[in-house]
Amino acid sequence: xxxxxxxxxxxxxxxxxxxxxxxxxxxxxxxxxxxxxxxxxxxxxxxxxxxxxxxxxxxxxxxxxxxxxxxxxxxxxxxxxxxxxxxxxxxxxxxxxxxxxxxxxxxxxxxxxxxxxxxxxxxxxxxxxxxxxxxxxxxxxxxxx
Amino acid sequence: xxxxxxxxxxxxxxxxxxxxxxxxxxxxxxxxxxxxxxxxxxxxxxxxxxxxxxxxxxxxxxxxxxxxxxxxxxxxxxxxxxxxxxxxxxxxxxxxxxxxxxxxxxxxxxxxxxxxxxxxxxxxxxxxxxxxxxxxxxxxxxxxxxxxxxxxxxxxxxxxxxxxxxxxxxxxxxxxxxxxxxxxxxxxxxxxxxxxxxxxxxxxxxxxxxxxxxxxxxxxxxxxxxxxxxxxxxxxxxxxxxxxxxxxxxxxxxxxxxxxxxxxxxxxxxxxxxxxxxxxxxxxxxxxxxxxxxxxxxxxxxxxxxxxxxxxxxxxxxxxxxxxxxxxxxxxxxxxxxxxxxxxxxxxxxxxxxxxxxxxxxxxxxxxxxxxxxxxxxxxxxxxxxxxxxxxxxxxxxxxxxxxxxxxxxxxxxx
Numbered sequence: 001x002x003x004x005x006x007x008x009x010x011x012x013x014x015x016x017x018x019x020x021x022x023x024x025x026x027x028x029x030x031x032x033x034x035x036x037x038x039x040x041x042x043x044x045x046x047x048x049x050x051x052x053x054x055x056x057x058x059x060x061x062x063x064x065x066x067x068x069x070x071x072x073x074x075x076x077x078x079x080x081x082x083x084x085x086x087x088x089x090x091x092x093x094x095x096x097x098x099x100x101x102x103x104x105x106x107x108x109x110x111x112x113x114x115x116x117x118x119x120x121x122x123x124x125x126x127x128x129x130x131x132x133x134x135x136x137x138x139x140x141x142x143x144x145x
Numbered sequence: 146x147x148x149x150x151x152x153x154x155x156x157x158x159x160x161x162x163x164x165x166x167x168x169x170x171x172x173x174x175x176x177x178x179x180x181x182x183x184x185x186x187x188x189x190x191x192x193x194x195x196x197x198x199x200x201x202x203x204x205x206x207x208x209x210x211x212x213x214x215x216x217x218x219x220x221x222x223x224x225x226x227x228x229x230x231x232x233x234x235x236x237x238x239x240x241x242x243x244x245x246x247x248x249x250x251x252x253x254x255x256x257x258x259x260x261x262x263x264x265x266x267x268x269x270x271x272x273x274x275x276x277x278x279x280x281x282x283x284x285x286x287x288x289x290x291x292x293x294x295x296x297x298x299x300x301x302x303x304x305x306x307x308x309x310x311x312x313x314x315x316x317x318x319x320x321x322x323x324x325x326x327x328x329x330x331x332x333x334x335x336x337x338x339x340x341x342x343x344x345x346x347x348x349x350x351x352x353x354x355x356x357x358x359x360x361x362x363x364x365x366x367x368x369x370x371x372x373x374x375x376x377x378x379x380x381x382x383x384x385x386x387x388x389x390x391x392x393x394x395x396x397x398x399x400x401x402x403x404x405x406x407x408x409x410x411x412x413x414x415x416x417x418x419x420x421x422x423x424x425x426x427x428x429x430x431x432x433x434x435x436x437x438x439x440x441x442x443x444x445x446x447x448x449x450x451x452x453x454x455x456x457x458x459x460x461x462x463x464x465x466x467x468x469x470x471x472x473x474x475x476x477x478x479x480x481x482x483x484x485x486x487x488x489x490x491x492x493x494x495x496x497x498x499x500x501x502x503x504x505x506x507x508x509x510x511x512x513x514x515x516x517x518x519x520x521x522x523x524x525x526x527x528x529x530x531x532x533x534x535x536x537x538x539x540x541x542x543x544x545x546x547x548x549x550x551x552x553x554x555x556x557x558x559x560x
Contacts, residue, residue, distance in 0.1 A: 001460055024173065024506055032499075032558055056514055057498040077529055078496035121502075129283065 010091045011107035018111040026082065027111070035083030041075035057081045061128065064134035069094050070139055071114055074133060084113070085128060092132055097140035101133055130140035156453050158244030162539050164189040174507025178544040181327050182511055183487050184380045185534030186359060188442075192382055195441040197436045203401040207433055207497050208407060208424070222433055225440030226423075229424045230387050232443045233373065234364045239422035240388040240396065242437045247355040248278040250374025251322065253379055253426065254351050257399040258391075259320060262349075264289045266318045272297040272305055272334075274327045274560070279353040283322060292319075300343035301524055303330035303479035313344060318348045325363075327354035327371075329516040329533065333361075334458070340369055346448050349395065360458065360485050362451040365390050370435035377435065382442030386435030387428070403428040449538070457538040458486035464542055465534065466550035472555060477524075479533050488536035489516070492552065497530040503558060504532075507551045509544075525557045 010142070020106075021027045028048045052059040054065065062063050068111030072093045074085045091121050108114045114122055162168050165187045179187060200223070204259040205214035207222045210545045226238050235241055244250045259282075263269060269283050271294045278516055287294040290320050298312045314321075321343050326333050340350045349371035358375035365373055386556065391399075401408055401419055405428035410418040419425045446454070465488055478489045492500055501513035515522045516531045522528050534548060 023501075028503060029558060055296060056530070057496055078498040080499050081496075110404050 002115060002117060006121075007091055007095055007103045011105070014090065014107050017109045024112075024116060027116075031083030031087070032079050033083070033126060034086040035076075035079040038075070038082045038086040038089075039073065041073045045073070046075065052124075052127050052131045053126035055081065056121065057125075059085065059128060060097075061085070061131050061135075063132070063139070065097075065139050068096060070097050070100055070136055072135070074108070074128075081124070087113075088128060092136075097136040100141060101135035103133075105129060154393045154450065156457055158375065158536065158541060159456075160538065161449075161526060162541075164191070165539055166190065167177070167192070170509040170540065172510070178509045178538065178540070178547050180534040180544075180548065181510045181512050182359075182381070182540075183356060183516075185380050185384070187539070188383070189381055189445055190437045191445055192438055192441050194532075195382060195435055195438045199437050204434075207431055212259075218437075221440075222431075225437050225443075227348055228440040228443045232363070232447075233388070234366050234389055235374075235390050236366065237393065240393050242391065242396070242426045243431050243439075244374070244426075245385055245432070246376035246389050247353055247374045248376075250372075251279050251351065251353060251413070251503060252282050252389055253389055253402045254322075254374075255286050255401045256390070258268070258349075258395060259283070259552065260290075261399065263290050263292050263319045266311075266317065267292040267319045268295055268297070268315070269293070270295045270297060270313060270318055270321045271378055272323055273299040273332060274303070274305070274332065274518060274521050275322075275324055276328055276353060276355070277400065277519070279322055279324055279351075280520070283320075293317075296324075296546070298367055299521070302481050303327065303332045304481045305332075305334055305339075307335060307338060310339060310554055312521040314342060314346050314348065316346070318343075320351065321348055322351035322353070324353045324356070326485050327355075327479065327496050327529065328356050328487075328488050328520075329518040330522060331484040331489065331535075332481040333357075333485055335483075336370070337368055344369065345542050356485060359446070359454075373396035375472060376402040377439040381441055381445050382439045383435045386432050386439050392423065396426070401425050401428065405429045407431070414541045418434060439461055445516040454538045458536055461536045461538075461540055461542070461545060462486040462488070465536070465548070468545060469552075472549060472552050472556070474560070475552070478526055478528070486537075487493045487533060489531040489533045491528060491531055492556060492559075495555060497532045498558055500532045500552070500555050503555045504551045506547070507554070509551050511548075511549055 041060055046060050050060040050062050052061055057076050059076045061074040063072045072089045076082045158220055167187050199355040203214055203217040205218040207219040209215055226241050230238050230241050269287055271283055282295055295313050298306045300306050325336055343350045351372040352370045354373050354375040359380040371392050373390040378384040391500050408420050408428040410420045474493045475490050504511055512533045516533055
């Protein structure tokens, strides 16, 4: 399990994994595999409240606190999108909200994902990250109080 | 299959492709196969060069100056209007209004003509397959007037159910606005038949001809449509310019859409007299370069010939349909008898976004999503979107081979 690793260690791990592929088709194949493996979100969450706006495909995202750590679950009707969310969850899930809030998510540039996505699709990626960080902001606020 | 030339001797595709510099670009290391022509077509050198030529030689404001440049620019601008008139066989150039594109043309009609003829309790008819630009303006008009917007239904093949249309038209109907060729299904609608029925009820008809202009000869007198709008950029011309045709009697009766310079005859502090047609609808400095170069695009199409373009595009469509059939698991959305050269489809079980992403990686440009016809795709066909490959005469059989190979690859990756 990755729970004991810091966010930046997890990011480095993904950058390492991606360095094994020499072209984008192989990277896509890997992302598709991750997408197929992403645990499904409960059907109850597939509604507008949990929907990430700004994606070409439908994306639903929820987060729950457990023992001071924030855990994410997500789903999409497109597999590549699921694969990308799976990477985001891999990096962020199971961390303290404060750490998630401040995560730089540099690995997306390092693996070339942002550069590879069209501006349209990069907007969708940013929307997913923002939604994840918003959950962190919401829960870190509760901790302070 | 022969990848170099069409069997129409008058079109040498290899040579013609050289006139489109962008077609030699590479995407993701592969030569681009551009199948997003229904969104916008690529531009030939004659069009690209005409834009710089305008700025290099005659750039000046139109209809204003006494100086030579202004006169030359005005002449070129008005020559282009005449070319556009001939292109759609309108009776006179007063019926040819330069607009930004189809969207502005339809908005102009909805706002200026629609507001005048549609009142409370009246009805406007469009179809289920309209582009948002021919849906939202009417939806807003009907909302503001407390009028009813009705939709001609579409059958499973993506054709209008004209029997239903004949049942819905009545004395309350004040306007019909219809897409000539569907941008998301490819269906060529029986507009002549609809116009005839509409006119028997004295109802004017607006045609959205954005997809028709690059693919077929338009004859507004033969069609007898009341308004017709199309865009330059879908017919090998520049963006930001289009034509609104309106019958003179309608345009005369309509208030201006915008106010400003150019569209006035005389102004005092108390009162304004508007200019004659079509200038009444061309407020402000127009897109002069765009308008002039639209004429160049018309020249280009006429040099090739509508029939040659049509024949070539039908060959491409037939070939693509054949290959799609061989791949299997492909559901084509829009299988009308009378169809233009585009295929909207999904691979069963694969999201259009996934298909489009992989194709992009192979240098193949398609469009995915609702294609600005969200109600049609989502409510009528109950799909999360489609993949649309839309062809132009400059596409090759070899590119379609690559598309088919790409789709097989997508299948193997996701299924």
